[in-house]
Amino acid sequence: MGYKSMPSLISLRAFESVARNGSFKRASEELCVTPGAVSQLVKKLEEQTDKKLIVRRHLNLGLTEEGTYLAKQLSKAFDCVNHCINEIRDIPELKQISVAAPDTVISRWITPHLSEFLRGQPNTHINLVSEYRAEEQSMKSLDITITMTICKKMEINEPIVTDELFVLAASHQFVEENMSEGIASLNSIPLIGIANNSILFDEYPQWVEVFTELKLPYNTNRQFVDFGDNIEKAIEAAVNGIGLIILPSFLASNEIESNLLVPVYTKFYKKKAKIKLSISVLTREANEVDIFYSWLLHRLSSIDIDHEIEENRILSN
Template sequence: MSRNPYGLPSLKMLKSFECAARCGSIKDAAAELFVTPGAVSHQVKALEQELGVQLFIRSHRAVELTPEGWVLKDALSRGFFDISRAIKSIQSRVDPNSVTIGATTAVSSLWLTPRISRFWRDHGEITINQHVRDRPFVRPVLLDLVIEYRISAPDEPHDVLFDDVLIPLCAPDFDRSGASELGDIAALPLIHLDAKETNWTSWQNWFDALNYNGELSTRHRVNNYTIALQLAKDGQGVVLGWQRLVAPLLDAGELIVLGRYRSAAPGRFYLIHAGIENNAQTALVRQWLINDID
């Protein structure tokens, strides 16, 4: 019997190619797969050599699919989707009372986890698993529920969890003397979030919304909102805060609001119910989260 009855290249080659094709970048694919860009590039080149065709047109910053690449990418995406759906179906049979929710680190720790604890007081029989990820969730989303902050509404079925207000935040002992006007805040050491994979609103967006067009200072540039909040708590600068999201930190006095300026967040927090098995347990958790908005 053939050791490879389907005549397929190695799964590592196919997975590397599919990820790079979906991301449009070798570098971004490497970050998703937790390997080096060189490793992804090696696997894709090996796949091209085995197939005898070019799958990518490579440029300095991105990759573009050839016609043959598009054919293979579409087939792999459908195949991986069907495999994931089958696995999800099997898992739901093993633990029918399990619900998996996707969220960023900040949303998980500040908003979702406290609510799950309250949910379990009345529904301890339902297992809630969290899939925490600070990069965008791959589409199609194969989780029961996903919480995302987005500037525009998602295409998937969804509910609006809440709108929010953006405010400057700092540690209680941070030197904020004289920071009464926008120009004063702009001159303070601002903590900037550089995460191109997210829809987080930036300091530049916030000042633009308040019609301020002066220079903005920089203290730290980070790629994770939880890290930005921690730097602010440590007194390292001023962070832009989503008032409802960071309410636990405000209530605990770990951060305080700096000044009187605030603006409505351009995005909303959405609850996407994109699960394959939209069962009664998922529906219960979804409705509970919607009703638990305070």
């Protein structure tokens, strides 16, 4: 629908103000223009509608039948516009927070838990950026970074969140059906392999190392399901009862917390990989960034399944 033939908004506002105030002078004060300008705008509106809208008297003004109808409808329309404007003003501004993290951390941890944060902060938009893409961006555009490193000494604003703790895990059904003999069960059950199951390092615990630590012979011809670099598929296979998997507890925290996987043995990696959380100096004082930073720190710090695993350990030396 076009509005080319409609009178100008300023002339309609001038007429509505004159009709409501009953005076060109009071209308001019409301609109911050001269009474003469208001009179000219109303006259132009009458010409455009080809109708007389106002009856000009010596001491006061009156409205014609057409003028009364138009004034009533314009009053409703301007009230509606004013209501819409107030509603728009009341809409909270969407707050943008940019977070850079390794792909695995984004897919295996942040994304599954993000809805928990957004339920309490619905007007916040979290922009998750892969650490590889972050290198291409200006660091000034990032509010929070999650990095993984070997940490000998941490800065105050870069708290250590968790160690790289490795777990052997399987589904409840798999454990009940295949691991009743404890350590001896490892000689006959299927094992799930991942090309690099460490969060950070190329050197990572191999199944042969686990067998050596548990003082068990390792049969290279045993049943072995290899998923290459596909951690998601490997974890899915373990949840579905395909075999026993070895991986960092951080990557399996969702499945362990929801009891889809049962940890049966734990091992701290000798190099003690750390995950650290850093907040941009430029946005440190921004309230929304500080809220998300605090939530991340609390939520990441809550991934502490070592105590629970120790109590429920199935394998032991």
